[in-house]
Amino acid sequence: MKAKDARNLIISLIVVAIGIKLITIISARYTSIAGAEGFSELISAFRGLGDLAMYGLIVLAILLIPYYLSKRSQERAR
Numbered sequence: 600m601k602a603k604d605a606r607n608l609i610i611s612l613i614v615v616a617i618g619i620k621l622i623t624i625i626s627a628r629y630t631s632i633a634g635a636e637g638f639s640e641l642i643s644a645f646r647g648l649g650d651l652a653m654y655g656l657i658v659l660a661i662l663l664i665p666y667y668l669s670k671r672s673q674e675r676a677r
Contacts, residue, residue, distance in 0.1 A: 602670035609660045609667060616656040623649030 600608075623646050 600670070602667055602674050605663060605667040605670055609663050612656045612660040612663075616653040616660075619649050619653045619656070
């Protein structure tokens with residue numbers, strides 16, 4: 600994988616994590632506005648899964664940063 604590909608992957612992971620967070624926020628607001636009772640546990644579980652996915656993607660992106668930096672320095676050395 601080239602440095603450019605790693606950079607694009609990191610950016611994509613961050614964008615997907617932000618998208619997941621926005622979807623969980625929007626869906627929780629719509630259900631609370633609609634007044635759907637009895638779904639509070641389901642909404643809470645959905646929020647928890649969304650947060651877990653978001654944190655996992657961000658950690659993955661952070662772990663890929665050293666790989667990107669090493670590939671970039673190798674490409675500059677050539």
